[in-house]
Amino acid sequence: MKLKIASSVAILLTSQSLLANETLLDDVTVTTASGYEQKLADAPASISVISKEELSKKPFTNLLDALKDIEGIDIGETRDKSGQGSISIRGMGGDYTLIMIDGKKQNNNGDIYPNNFGGFQNANLPPLEMIERIEVVRGPMSTLYGADAMGGVVNIITKKITSEWTGSITHGKTFQSDSQFGNDTTTDFALMGPLVKDKLGLSLRGSYYDKEASTPITSNGSTFGGAGKTVDNQNWNFGTSLTFTPNENHTIKADYDISKQKYDNTGSFVGTVDSYENLWYERRGAYSPRVGYAPVQRMEREQYSISHEAQWEVGKSTISAHYIKTGNLGRSLPLNATQRVFMNSLYSNYTDLEDFRANGTAAEIAEFEALLPRPTRTLESSTMTYDAKYELPLEEHFLIIGAQYVDAELEDGVFGMTDAAQTKSGVVEDYKQWALFAEDTWAITDNLSFTTGLRYDNHESFGSNLSPRGYAIYNLNDNWTFKGGVATGYKTPKTTDLFDGITGFGGQGTSPWVGNPNLNPEKSVSSEIAAYYTHEAGHNFNITIFNNDFEDKIENVTLTQNQLPSEWDGIATSARQKQNVGEAQIKGIELAGKYKITKDVTFKANYTYTDSQREDTGNPLSSTAKHLYNLTLDWQINKKWNTYINMNAEKDRWRGVEGLDYYEDYQVFNLGSSYKVSNDVTLNGRVNNLFDKDFSGTTDYTDENGDAATAYSYNLAQKRREFWVSMNVKF
Numbered sequence: 001m002k003l004k005i006a007s008s009v010a011i012l013l014t015s016q017s018l019l020a021n022e023t024l025l026d027d028v029t030v031t032t033a034s035g036y037e038q039k040l041a042d043a044p045a046s047i048s049v050i051s052k053e054e055l056s057k058k059p060f061t062n063l064l065d066a067l068k069d070i071e072g073i074d075i076g077e078t079r080d081k082s083g084q085g086s087i088s089i090r091g092m093g094g095d096y097t098l099i100m101i102d103g104k105k106q107n108n109n110g111d112i113y114p115n116n117f118g119g120f121q122n123a124n125l126p127p128l129e130m131i132e133r134i135e136v137v138r139g140p141m142s143t144l145y146g147a148d149a150m151g152g153v154v155n156i157i158t159k160k161i162t163s164e165w166t167g168s169i170t171h172g173k174t175f176q177s178d179s180q181f182g183n184d185t186t187t188d189f190a191l192m193g194p195l196v197k198d199k200l201g202l203s204l205r206g207s208y209y210d211k212e213a214s215t216p217i218t219s220n221g222s223t224f225g226g227a228g229k230t231v232d233n234q235n236w237n238f239g240t241s242l243t244f245t246p247n248e249n250h251t252i253k254a255d256y257d258i259s260k261q262k263y264d265n266t267g268s269f270v271g272t273v274d275s276y277e278n279l280w281y282e283r284r285g286a287y288s289p290r291v292g293y294a295p296v297q298r299m300e301r302e303q304y305s306i307s308h309e310a311q312w313e314v315g316k317s318t319i320s321a322h323y324i325k326t327g328n329l330g331r332s333l334p335l336n337a338t339q340r341v342f343m344n345s346l347y348s349n350y351t352d353l354e355d356f357r358a359n360g361t362a363a364e365i366a367e368f369e370a371l372l373p374r375p376t377r378t379l380e381s382s383t384m385t386y387d388a389k390y391e392l393p394l395e396e397h398f399l400i401i402g403a404q405y406v407d408a409e410l411e412d413g414v415f416g417m418t419d420a421a422q423t424k425s426g427v428v429e430d431y432k433q434w435a436l437f438a439e440d441t442w443a444i445t446d447n448l449s450f451t452t453g454l455r456y457d458n459h460e461s462f463g464s465n466l467s468p469r470g471y472a473i474y475n476l477n478d479n480w481t482f483k484g485g486v487a488t489g490y491k492t493p494k495t496t497d498l499f500d501g502i503t504g505f506g507g508q509g510t511s512p513w514v515g516n517p518n519l520n521p522e523k524s525v526s527s528e529i530a531a532y533y534t535h536e537a538g539h540n541f542n543i544t545i546f547n548n549d550f551e552d553k554i555e556n557v558t559l560t561q562n563q564l565p566s567e568w569d570g571i572a573t574s575a576r577q578k579q580n581v582g583e584a585q586i587k588g589i590e591l592a593g594k595y596k597i598t599k600d601v602t603f604k605a606n607y608t609y610t611d612s613q614r615e616d617t618g619n620p621l622s623s624t625a626k627h628l629y630n631l632t633l634d635w636q637i638n639k640k641w642n643t644y645i646n647m648n649a650e651k652d653r654w655r656g657v658e659g660l661d662y663y664e665d666y667q668v669f670n671l672g673s674s675y676k677v678s679n680d681v682t683l684n685g686r687v688n689n690l691f692d693k694d695f696s697g698t699t700d701y702t703d704e705n706g707d708a709a710t711a712y713s714y715n716l717a718q719k720r721r722e723f724w725v726s727m728n729v730k731f
Helices: 008-013 052-055 062-067 117-121 338-348 353-359 362-369
Strands: 044-050 097-101 129-137 153-157 166-178 186-194 200-211 232-248 251-264 281-285 287-288 293-310 316-331 379-392 397-412 431-442 448-459 463-475 478-491 503-506 509-512 522-534 540-558 577-596 600-612 625-636 640-657 660-662 666-676 681-688 698-702 708-712 722-730
Touching: 044 052, 052 129, 062 129, 062 153, 338 362, 353 362
Parallel strands: 097 153, 509 577
Antiparallel strands: 044 129, 129 153, 166 186, 166 722, 186 200, 200 232, 232 251, 251 293, 281 287, 293 316, 316 379, 379 397, 397 431, 431 448, 448 463, 463 478, 478 522, 503 509, 522 540, 540 577, 577 600, 600 625, 625 640, 640 660, 640 666, 666 681, 681 722, 698 708
């Protein structure tokens, strides 16, 4: 190809993710932006790369820890019951971010983690020791990757098997200054090398993360009930790969990976544990039966893949098959409608559980005791994906063509809960989808390239859809580069949301959710334009302006009683259904830059402005902060010792409570250091929340009825000052 885009683009795109000891940017390659390996400078997208060295310098227990300093990324929108968060890219929530490992999709095909456990999605990661880099594309990539890439893509690239046996192990731990918060302990290892020289290689990897419970107390002395409260949990992962290279032009790789998570729910912190006492759960003077959880909650994921890559006389081909299965264990079925009517009769006839046990009839007591143990709620999802693509260089063009076939299913024990029976036995929601795509990068001149792409999707429930995109890169001179483009996004509804009947329950089993087979896919049209400047001394700056027009947004809508299935009419406390609610717009600006104060001292910064608005309400689309800042001052003291201080700040995070629109603003500082004891031993340390910022405050306000009310000042009770240390040993 004739395309020779200046390396300045690479410098700017990675300004927040390269170490002080500068990487030679001409050597940086990415695969996510175009589906094939290319120089970062030539990538037709807004893309950031986080290196393995950068990851090793900070505490790392999930994907959020790795991404929080990247412009355009907001990890503070939500926290689930386990304390896990979501990854929002340019104001698009976590459901619109495609997570991949070596190009293999990790997103589930339905709501396998109902009732606010969605952060589990970001806990199934390769061990730190196996991660080569993380590529982050900001903006829709549906043309290459399909429906889940409507907001952006996070692709975790793992290390290739080495020609010599090598290994490493990292152990880290945090120490809290405040006993309300728990410590984290992490251990990662990797081992790889040849079984048959130049022919067959093996890699082994594993990790074990142990997180202690955090139970913050608010400034008024009550237990914090919002995000930041967590329970004891453990997460372990093991994987292995075999790579067979019969000759220099062909590579066959087989991979197996399993991860398991365990959460302590003995105190009903993440969900009400099944018990006779909780069948008489009292809140605000009224009883309701609350069940659905075991004392221990477990999540399991298992995946297999096999791929073949071949270098031909002209071009390169890749074919692969990937199977992923996820299970959510420890859930039980809530009461069905008949059982709930029975419990309502007990509430009417007896004052409490003690009164019922003393005065209830034998038939009532027998029927009551038969409600436990609850039947197990099956929650399993599986996806089989077949991919094929061909990379073809043609003079001034580089063409990639490909196809994909997806066969997915999800089973949830609550599907179709009816009056007479607990469930419709064996109900499984599934779908099949296939796609064809093509993308061409045309090097019009040495300084100008234009990428066009088109994807055709065919979904058995929604028919066909075309997702085009176009992107241009122009290198004006050695200092200035301009780029921009337009892309479309396309996202089909979740498998669970399409079921015609009961699909789940909220309120600890008291509020049914109703599926909607009439949902339409969500669609978007996104555009961006950017300018990049680099100086010979190593300084650089970039600015990106983006806009995203969103239609057929899917949201929860509260149902009236007569909209419920007949057996639930009149007995449910509330009910909801997913519906297409209309249009929305997201627009914003991303700024990033780096200034070399001296050859050893570097200042880096980025800023993201995000403004979104729903057409129907005028409110923001999500709780993304309007302003996000990240600042870092890095000092390479000598070849062995590096230290840095950084600040994370946010302003105007939408709350949406009448009379209290926004959470309070804040800034947090962190001080870190890394010391290379020898070629094989590295020590890392960091003080998080250096100045001990307290996030447990509350705010008094006047609600929509004119009454005095109190709310949490911040949407997340972040930990107070903590100390993190880790050691990496290579062998």
